[in-house]
Amino acid sequence: MPELAEVETWRRLAHHTAVGHTIEKAKCWDDRIIFDQNAPVSVSKALNGAKVTGTERRGKHFWLTFDRPGHLYIHFGMSGSLWRLQGDEEPPSHRKLELTLDTGERLVYRNMRRIGRIRWLPDATVVPPVSKLGPDPLEPEFTVSFLKEALLRRKSPIKAVLLNQEIFAGVGNWIADEVLYQTQISPHRQCSELREADIQKLHQVLLRILRKAVGVQADASRFPKSWLFHHRWGKKAERTARGELLQFDTVGGRTTAWVPDVQS
């Protein structure tokens, strides 16, 4: 489930596993969607013998930095994930990249449905998509006044705006629905018609949800029972923990789970 919380969890995993260590072997599986045409070769060439110096993330995008120029940029798409393997642990299927470190541990990028990206870039921050992203909500510049300014000049429904990564980056479909449920705002509400109090609440609730989700390593079984998250997947007329009836609409081109009795 790669939204901000999952990607941040994987970034931390990569950080703890790789920073300060040298890549002894970098293996790429041929995939012209995950990599571009000839990139697998250049990626593994660039990585061999490189020492990892850091990990960075903005929204759902993340990259590694090294003791030499260049970034390993990674996007998980809809079905990507990152694995840490110790000893001779079995790797998952659909591997696209495997980094073997000088500790003997391996970092494996897996992507089953192939919508995702790995690139070797001179500087991930200056080219799209990262250069086009709005601020990350966990960074200090994501203030209430920033949010107010950003939202009030948009005409789309709030749900569509939450999904727009150029405004601020990291919210995906389930987090957007969760935020709107917990702030009692309808996903159909026009952004420009939000009130000051709504925006303050959005800011506070979004941060609360992100911090909680990151705090439990994005393990959905540890999300609070009161969250809409647990009831949104069947796309049936389910009820929340409080007994409220869910409705499913398409907003911003995505299936949107919400509770009309509570959100307006």
Add this chain to the structure above:
DNA sequence: CTCAGTGTTCAGTG
């Protein structure tokens, strides 16, 4: 067999 899906990008519209 059909279709939706935790995301992004791009063509088309107004």
Add this chain to the structure above:
DNA sequence: TCACTGAACACTGA
């Protein structure tokens, strides 16, 4: 130019 919408992308599983 700009804001916005909807389709396309690949594959799996319901």
